[in-house]
Amino acid sequence: MPHSAKKTLPIFLILLALIILPYQFNFSYEALYTDALTFGLPFFMFIAGYVVIVNYSVRALKRSMGILVFAPIPWALAEVLWALTNNDGEVLAYSLSFDVFYLLGFAILVVALVTAYPVLRQYVKARAQAIALCITMIATVALGYYFLGYRGESIDGQTMRMTAIYLVFDLAVLFFALSYTWATIKHRLSPFWAWLLVFTLVTIAADTLYGIRALEGTYAPYALPSMLFNAAYAALLVGFLSFVDVRSALLRDVDERYYEIFNHSGAPTIMADGAHNVLLANQQFEQMTGYEEKEVTGEMKWPELVDAKDRKSILLLLNRMENVGTKKPLTRELNLHTKDGSALCSSVTFSFIPETDLIVITIFDLTERKKLENELKRINEDLQNFTFTVSHDLKEPLRNISSLATYLKRDYQDKLDDMGNEFLDMLVNSVSTMSQLVDDLLTLSRIGRKNVDFSFVDINNLINEVLGDIQNYVKERNAEVRYENLPKAMVQKTWIKQVFQNLITNGIKFNDSPQPTVDITYKDHNFFYEFIVRDNGIGIPQEYKDKIFKLFERLHSTEEYGGTGAGLAIVKKIVKEHRGDIWVESEEGSGSTFHFTIEKFFIGGE
Amino acid sequence: MTVIRRGILIIEDNMTDGLVIKRTLSKHLTDDITIVRDGMQAINALSEKLKSRPSKEDVVMPRLITLDLNMPKMNGFELLDRLREHEDTKSIPIIVLTSSQIPDEITRAYQMGVNNYVVKPTDHEKFEQTIEQIYHYWFEFSRIPED
Numbered sequence: 001m002p003h004s005a006k007k008t009l010p011i012f013l014i015l016l017a018l019i020i021l022p023y024q025f026n027f028s029y030e031a032l033y034t035d036a037l038t039f040g041l042p043f044f045m046f047i048a049g050y051v052v053i054v055n056y057s058v059r060a061l062k063r064s065m066g067i068l069v070f071a072p073i074p075w076a077l078a079e080v081l082w083a084l085t086n087n088d089g090e091v092l093a094y095s096l097s098f099d100v101f102y103l104l105g106f107a108i109l110v111v112a113l114v115t116a117y118p119v120l121r122q123y124v125k126a127r128a129q130a131i132a133l134c135i136t137m138i139a140t141v142a143l144g145y146y147f148l149g150y151r152g153e154s155i156d157g158q159t160m161r162m163t164a165i166y167l168v169f170d171l172a173v174l175f176f177a178l179s180y181t182w183a184t185i186k187h188r189l190s191p192f193w194a195w196l197l198v199f200t201l202v203t204i205a206a207d208t209l210y211g212i213r214a215l216e217g218t219y220a221p222y223a224l225p226s227m228l229f230n231a232a233y234a235a236l237l238v239g240f241l242s243f244v245d246v247r248s249a250l251l252r253d254v255d256e257r258y259y260e261i262f263n264h265s266g267a268p269t270i271m272a273d274g275a276h277n278v279l280l281a282n283q284q285f286e287q288m289t290g291y292e293e294k295e296v297t298g299e300m301k302w303p304e305l306v307d308a309k310d311r312k313s314i315l316l317l318l319n320r321m322e323n324v325g326t327k328k329p330l331t332r333e334l335n336l337h338t339k340d341g342s343a344l345c346s347s348v349t350f351s352f353i354p355e356t357d358l359i360v361i362t363i364f365d366l367t368e369r370k371k372l373e374n375e376l377k378r379i380n381e382d383l384q385n386f387t388f389t390v391s392h393d394l395k396e397p398l399r400n401i402s403s404l405a406t407y408l409k410r411d412y413q414d415k416l417d418d419m420g421n422e423f424l425d426m427l428v429n430s431v432s433t434m435s436q437l438v439d440d441l442l443t444l445s446r447i448g449r450k451n452v453d454f455s456f457v458d459i460n461n462l463i464n465e466v467l468g469d470i471q472n473y474v475k476e477r478n479a480e481v482r483y484e485n486l487p488k489a490m491v492q493k494t495w496i497k498q499v500f501q502n503l504i505t506n507g508i509k510f511n512d513s514p515q516p517t518v519d520i521t522y523k524d525h526n527f528f529y530e531f532i533v534r535d536n537g538i539g540i541p542q543e544y545k546d547k548i549f550k551l552f553e554r555l556h557s558t559e560e561y562g563g564t565g566a567g568l569a570i571v572k573k574i575v576k577e578h579r580g581d582i583w584v585e586s587e588e589g590s591g592s593t594f595h596f597t598i599e600k601f602f603i604g605g606e
Numbered sequence: 607m608t609v610i611r612r613g614i615l616i617i618e619d620n621m622t623d624g625l626v627i628k629r630t631l632s633k634h635l636t637d638d639i640t641i642v643r644d645g646m647q648a649i650n651a652l653s654e655k656l657k658s659r660p661s662k663e664d665v666v667m668p669r670l671i672t673l674d675l676n677m678p679k680m681n682g683f684e685l686l687d688r689l690r691e692h693e694d695t696k697s698i699p700i701i702v703l704t705s706s707q708i709p710d711e712i713t714r715a716y717q718m719g720v721n722n723y724v725v726k727p728t729d730h731e732k733f734e735q736t737i738e739q740i741y742h743y744w745f746e747f748s749r750i751p752e753d
Contacts, residue, residue, distance in 0.1 A: 395728050396705055400622035402730035407629070435729050 008191065008242040015041075015234035019227055034226055035083040041233035042072035042079065042105075049240035068112035069240075074101040075233070099162060106169035113176035123183035132178035136171050139204070143167050147211060163211030170207055174200045195239025202232040267362045274357030276301040288365060290339035302361060307335035307343065318350065327352040336363065345370045387445035391438045398438065402431040433564070437552070440566035444551070447495060447573045454603045457493050459486035459531075463520060466501045479508040483520035489529055489598055495574040496598075500533075502567040503594050507535030509561055510592075528580065528600055534593040540586040549582065571596070578602060608664055609694060610753055613638035615668040617648045617685065618703070619677040623726065623733075627672060627703065630737035635745065637669065645680025649688060652695060665694055669751075670744060673720075675704040675711065683718065690719045699750050701740060 022033055049069035078101035085098065117124075147163060177200045180193035206228035213225065262269060268285040272278050281296045289296075289305065303311050314332055321330065329351040336344040347364040409424045416424070463483050467474065474481065481504055489496075500520070507518040513536050523530040540548060540555065547553050549572045554565035575582045579599040586592035614637050618624040624641040632639055642648045652667075659665045671689070675682035682702065689695040701722040702715050712723050724740065727733050744750060 392705065396620060396623075396726075399726070399728060399730055399733060400620065403622050403626045403733065406730050406734075407625075432729060439728055 008195070008238050011241060012195075012234060012238040015238065016231055019230040019234060034230075035079070037230050038079040038226065038233070039076055039083070041230055041237060042075035045233060045237040045240060046070070046072040046076065048237060052240055065112065065116070067108060067115060071105045071108040071112065072233075072236075074104040074108070078102045078105070103165065103169065106166075106173070110169060110172050110176075113173065113180075116180075117176075120180055120183060124179045125182075128182035129179050132175050132182065135178060136175040139174065140167075140171050143171075143204075143208065146208075159211065159214045163207065163214070166207045166211075167204065170200060170204045174204065191242045192239045195235050195242060198235040199232045199239065202228055202235060206232060267364065269360060269362045270296070270302060272302050272359050272361060274359075276303055278302050279358070285363070288338070288344065288363065289336070295339075305336050307337060310334045314348075327354060333366065343367075384445050384448075387441060391441040391445060394438050395435070395442075398431055398435045402428060402435070405431065433558070437564045437566070440564050440570065443498075444566060444570055444573060447570065448577045454490050454492055456488055457491050457496070458488045459496075459522075460484075462493065462497055463500055463504075466497055466504060470501065470505060473505065474508065477508050477511075477516055478514065479511075479516040479518070481508075481518045481520070486520065486522055486531075487524065487529060490600065490603055491578060491598060492574075495577065499571050499574050499596065502571045503533040506567060507533060507537055507592070509537075509563070510556075511535060511537035513537070525597075528597045530595055530597045532593060532595050534591060536591040539588040539590055540584060540592050541588050545584055545586070548584065608753075609697070609751075610660070610664050610666045611669045611698075611751060612666050613640060613668045615648065615651065615671045616641045617643075617645070617671065617677070617682075618674045619643050620674070623674075623703075626730070626733060627737055630734055631741055634741050640668070644677045645682070645685035645688075648685055649680070656694065667694055667698060669698070671698055671700045672703045672740075673700055675702060675706055675715070683714065686715070686718045686720065697751050699744065701744070703740075 019037060046069060049065075049072065053065050053069055078098040081098035081101065144164075147160060147167075173196070177193060177197040181197045183193070206225045209228065210225040262271075262280065263282045265282055266284060268288040269282050270278050270285055271280040277298065278296045278300050279298070281291070281293050285291075285296075286293055291300075303315060306314060310332075314334060317330070317332070321328075329349055331347060331349045334346060334348045336346050336348070338344060344363075345366045347366055349362045349364075351360045351362070352358075353360065405424055405428045409421065409428070413421060460483065463481075463486065467481060473479075504518050504520075508516045517536050519532075519534045521532045521534075523532070544555055548555065549568050551569040552565040553569075554563070572582050575596045575598070579602045580597040582594065582596040584592055584594050614631060614635065616624050616627050616639060618627065618641060621641075621643070624643075628639045628641055631637075640651060642651050648671075655666050673682050673685065682704070686700070689698070689700065699721045700719070701724060702720050703724050703726060705726045707725055715723055722740075722744075724736060727736055
């Protein structure tokens, strides 16, 4: 039995007490009370049904249930007419004036049930329908046998016909109510169908009793059949009310295929309402969290799944989004916990269904990926440490070789011939090249290794410092470096200084012009600065535009232009550490223009 | 008791580096320059000096010590501890000459009473220049305890 039935049952019992109890006391306003009740019940049934269907139903069900809601209107009207005809005290069992409206109500009910059939067909198994049909037929035969065989010859034709018509409608409703209730129990759908079954059974009893008493001429208003009719109304009223509580069941009433897409989707997904109640949860969700669907839907609020430290912030964020009225999907990394309490690092996407307060929450488990990420981070750190240690440890023997070679040359120059001295020179040069390579490797391994602080740096001053460091070289090459009005930026000062130094010296070094010039300008983009370093040097052939940023990649021999070929690799790595990008535009023989970007509001970290 | 300050002690496990330090300093100084390869040897050399004191009142100690931190047997920090504890070696200026640039080690070295922390440059030429500057700084520019 759906959990919500527990909540609607007390309402039904209270209504039943209101219907039955007053008759035990023989009070004077009996007629008025019964009239009020017989009118009030269908009336409120309509109101309740309308409110519930409008607010809580999905589109597919609105089509069928929407009609159903209108059934109580003719009933209420019929009750008024019935009460009016009874005012003169005469007991009138059947009269077309109000029976038309009673029957209209039932007709609407049957139409609604038939309309609902395509929606619910998936749930209703053939066996259930066969059993329902059997029960209905047995009831039909029993009732038919009873009434047709009633008192042999002396049949009141009018009463017989009316009773038969009522019973036909009743039996039709019984068939559907039975089938749907079966599906309800099987699939934990809306308890409405169970209440409809109660309604039908009570109505059949009342109609039968009404028919018998009318035939016998013992019918009296405000007695048993009336009470039974009221009880039936009460059951249907409660049935409508039960919709309020079974939104999740209603949501599942949507075309089964769509529900199955949801249920069998590979991503753990839940649907919740504006009050955070979980309405639906799919199989993947069950698997991931260990909760069963029935433990979650209608029982839990989704924030309960979120780790306490993330809960407040995400609720605040959603609240703010609601206030602003934005319905864009939101994705956040949140820590969830499963039923057994283990943590789930996951990426959670909140999608808002337009014109409702419903949210679809999709969860991606990042735990495995986080693990791999950490592993990768660790390996990367190891590698960096390795590079650092290796290059660091390589430096010492290199220095030793160079020391010894220098002393050899200094002390034993006379004892060696020209060839020997030349070899020593070559040895010293090789060692110094290797030493430079190791230094570059060391620099490269240091970028991003230590978390150098970001600070707000005036790039004009920074370039001024660079020019101070390389002023001899600039003077020697008769070069000119032009820059003005560069911005202030959030950077790791030492490293960005290295970037400008490498780019400026490159511009001067790879330059055949009698006066090498380097121009530094910038462009202000929304979220980043783009710095442009333009030279009038020898340029870079098209096919090497990407190659030049690779480690130890050289376009020219060491004899032509010195250097290790690590400079631009270092520059690129630094720029990447600032979440920027670097590229070059160049034509051979007409200078190169290096562009690099730096994110404006990035201050390091993840 | 008086401490007679003579000579320079180079504690350096890299023999070539020790040689460079010795050669460069001996261009300027007439001092007796001793090279030892690790902390143990340094302790032995110093206790030798304590034993073979010229008279009961006098003891001969080096004027200056250069110290490499990463050494086998007894590393620089352990040795520093011992040197700063002992009455006779307390006042000797100690210059750390090492290739380690780890900030924590630098701080720790100064905390333990090192007087100067110098990182060995990568190439020979700069290394020689650095030793020259150490000479100029400590023996011409600064005053260190004399006899």
